[in-house]
Amino acid sequence: MQLVRRLFTVADYHKMAEAGILGEDDRVELLNGEIVAMSPIGSRHAACVDRLTQYLVVRVAGRAIVRVQNPIRLGEHSEPQPDVALLKPRPDFYAEAHPGPEDVLLVVEVAETSAAVDREVKVPLYARFGVPEVWLADLAGEQIEVFRQPSAQGYRELRVLRRGDSLAPILLADLLLPVDAVLD
Numbered sequence: 330m331q332l333v334r335r336l337f338t339v340a341d342y343h344k345m346a347e348a349g350i351l352g353e354d355d356r357v358e359l360l361n362g363e364i365v366a367m368s369p370i371g372s373r374h375a376a377c378v379d380r381l382t383q384y385l386v387v388r389v390a391g392r393a394i395v396r397v398q399n400p401i402r403l404g405e406h407s408e409p410q411p412d413v414a415l416l417k418p419r420p421d422f423y424a425e426a427h428p429g430p431e432d433v434l435l436v437v438e439v440a441e442t443s444a445a446v447d448r449e450v451k452v453p454l455y456a457r458f459g460v461p462e463v464w465l466a467d468l469a470g471e472q473i474e475v476f477r478q479p480s481a482q483g484y485r486e487l488r489v490l491r492r493g494d495s496l497a498p499i500l501l502a503d504l505l506l507p508v509d510a511v512l513d
Contacts, residue, residue: 336362339408360450362406373468374441378412381437381466381511385415388504393434394418401436402427403458409451412466413437415498430458435498437464444470452476456483462499466511473508 337345342359345351356367370378378397385395394416400408408427415434416423423432436455438447444467455463456479463484465474472491476484477499490496494508 334362336406337364338362338405339402342408358410359406359408360454365450367410368441368443368446371441374412374439377439377466377468377511380513381413381439384506384510385413385504389415389501392418393501394422396423396428400427401433401460402429403454403460407454407458409454411436411451412439415501430455430460433460434500435462435464436460437466439466439468441468448474453483455479457481464496468512471512473511 337359339359342351342364345364346353351357351364356369357364358367359365382395382397385393389395396411396414396416398410398412399414400410401414402408414428414436416428416432417434419432438451440447444465447465452463452465456476459479461477461479463476465476467474472489473494473496475488475490475496476486477488478485490508492509492512495505496508497503497505
């Protein structure tokens with residue numbers, strides 16, 4: 330006998346939260362129809378997200394919204410919560426609905442222990458839905474992987490940057506960020 334898996338929709342996921350099946354403090358994401366536990370946030374991970382947030386908020390004011398660890402809707406079966414996302418500005422700050430891939434300028438995933446999962450599950454998901462650029466800050470590997478040119482098969486461009494290098498989002502090219510400032 331073959332097991333049949335039932336994939337959850339974003340609507341199912343939200344109903345579970347409304348019914349109390351998933352609590353506000355549950356660290357989970359909906360990825361490809363499956364509810365996935367997120368890794369605990371270590372102090373180095375948290376510091377990296379805080380540094381990125383502080384750096385970006387000042388530099389993109391009026392040009393983008395900095396969203397920290399909040400959902401992005403990717404189709405009917407996925408609602409990841411990237412560590413940092415830069416979104417197209419909107420007066421309502423996406424109060425009507427979570428942003429979709431067409432609203433995203435950049436996604437940043439920070440990984441202290443989860444780089445392989447982010448690389449194998451989340452990055453291809455972002456590519457499939459056309460998110461233009463993803464940065465994977467691999468704290469253990471001391472590098473930032475920059476994924477660009479999304480396609481249904483994944484990102485066609487990958488650059489690996491290390492200490493001493495700098496990077497800028499393709500859609501905000503003037504926003505130059507030293508890799509050291511992210512990894513420290």
